[in-house]
Amino acid sequence: MGDLKRFTSSIQAAIKKLQTWPIRELTLCHHDEADGCTSAAITKTALERRGYKVNFLCIEKLFPQVLEKLHTQKGALIFYTDIGAFHSKLISDLNKGKNLTIILDHHDTEPSTDSMVFNLDPELFGFSGEKDASSATTCYLFAKELDPKNIDLAHLAIIGSAEIPGDVTGLNKIPLEDAQKQDLVEVSGTKGKQRYKVKLPSGKISSTEASSKLSALASVGYYENGPKLAIKACLDGFDETIEKKILELQEKRKTVSKKMLAILYKTKLKETDHIQWFHAKDIFKSMGVKVIGTFCSMLRFQTKLIKLEKYIVGFMNMDPVIPRYGKLEQPMTKVSMRVPIQLEKLINAKKMPGASYLLPEASKLVGGFGDGHSLASSSIIPKGQEEKLIDYMESLFKNFS
Numbered sequence: 001m002g003d004l005k006r007f008t009s010s011i012q013a014a015i016k017k018l019q020t021w022p023i024r025e026l027t028l029c030h031h032d033e034a035d036g037c038t039s040a041a042i043t044k045t046a047l048e049r050r051g052y053k054v055n056f057l058c059i060e061k062l063f064p065q066v067l068e069k070l071h072t073q074k075g076a077l078i079f080y081t082d083i084g085a086f087h088s089k090l091i092s093d094l095n096k097g098k099n100l101t102i103i104l105d106h107h108d109t110e111p112s113t114d115s116m117v118f119n120l121d122p123e124l125f126g127f128s129g130e131k132d133a134s135s136a137t138t139c140y141l142f143a144k145e146l147d148p149k150n151i152d153l154a155h156l157a158i159i160g161s162a163e164i165p166g167d168v169t170g171l172n173k174i175p176l177e178d179a180q181k182q183d184l185v186e187v188s189g190t191k192g193k194q195r196y197k198v199k200l201p202s203g204k205i206s207s208t209e210a211s212s213k214l215s216a217l218a219s220v221g222y223y224e225n226g227p228k229l230a231i232k233a234c235l236d237g238f239d240e241t242i243e244k245k246i247l248e249l250q251e252k253r254k255t256v257s258k259k260m261l262a263i264l265y266k267t268k269l270k271e272t273d274h275i276q277w278f279h280a281k282d283i284f285k286s287m288g289v290k291v292i293g294t295f296c297s298m299l300r301f302q303t304k305l306i307k308l309e310k311y312i313v314g315f316m317n318m319d320p321v322i323p324r325y326g327k328l329e330q331p332m333t334k335v336s337m338r339v340p341i342q343l344e345k346l347i348n349a350k351k352m353p354g355a356s357y358l359l360p361e362a363s364k365l366v367g368g369f370g371d372g373h374s375l376a377s378s379s380i381i382p383k384g385q386e387e388k389l390i391d392y393m394e395s396l397f398k399n400f401s
């Protein structure tokens with residue numbers, strides 16, 4: 001079990017520093033899924049209540065060049081929510097004491113090595129980011145410490161926590177209990193099968209439904225102002241316009257996925273010894289790069305199409321422009337890796353290498369970067385390096401036996 005006392009005093013130390021920092025305008029860099037958007041909504045509200053001006057930067061992946069640009073500033077105020085912790089070392093190296101940087105996240109991490117980078121990841125205090133704490137909960141604990149009045153944001157952390165399967169547990173119970181006290185959440189169902197209905201200005205909605213709607217809005221609608229609409233939905237509720245947009249995006253993803261699937265049934269996936277792969281090229285164009293991951297997850301169950309013992313890899317071309325940031329230096333390809341259920345068992349038994357090793361490791365070798373979990377990972381690589389990446393991954397199996 002984690003050390004809440006030590007975690008809280010680290011949050012307090014960051015707040016103390018924040019109060020001495022002269023700048024009242026900040027960049028809030030956040031991830032595009034539901035946890036990232038609820039995190040951003042909580043943090044934005046708490047900071048605006050203190051008179052800060054918040055500029056959002058929603059990113060699907062933490063591009064080193066985006067980090068470099070952010071941290072070439074001097075005297076700036078930078079927040080990261082649901083993203084950043086995995087790269088805390090790089091952020092520290094780039095920051096060099098120049099900007100007050102506060103990371104509110106729950107991904108795997110390392111302690112910060114720069115005194116101006118406050119890495120408030122509960123993983124550093126003995127909590128599990130996969131079980132005990134969502135990023136939204138981390139943001140909520142920060143907001144509550146900033147001002148106890150921010151407890152009216154507790155229910156948003158329950159939506160953020162919906163990405164963690166099972167009953168709310170660990171640190172996530174803090175916002176749950178706070179939300180219950182204020183009648184902002186209704187808990188139903190028996191132990192192990194609990195359901196949470198969250199009260200938004202538009203009415204009551206289950207936390208899982210709100211979560212999948214926000215994720216569709218922000219990630220499929222990444223290039224259509226989706227992240228901003230998702231943050232708005234967290235705070236003002238799902239109004240008619242937003243509901244319409246979500247439906248439209250879900251339909252679009254469905255139609256294009258069907259088309260991609262039909263193509264694969266015709267052309268089949270390409271195969272190497274351990275990997276089966278395909279390139280979607282521009283089929284998912286205008287949608288955020290998370291769609292290729294969602295599509296690969298669905299492929300796991302297409303047992304007539306896939307080989308049950310091989311890793312699934314999908315590529316898609318990336319839009320070179322990041323909204324509110326600018327153009328990337330070179331054309332990039334998004335890569336997603338998933339595993340069929342049969343292979344999942346072998347990975348869990350450590351008889352086969354995990355997806356979080358294979359893809360990020362090989363991506364580095366072709367000038368890209370990636371991250372993930374043992375059963376699902378993703379990366380970004382320079383366009384044109386796709387086949388080389390597959391070859392490198394194949395060579396990594398030789399080290400594994």
Ligand SMILES: [Mn+2]
Pocket residue numbers: 035036082106134135163
């Ligand atoms: Mn998260």
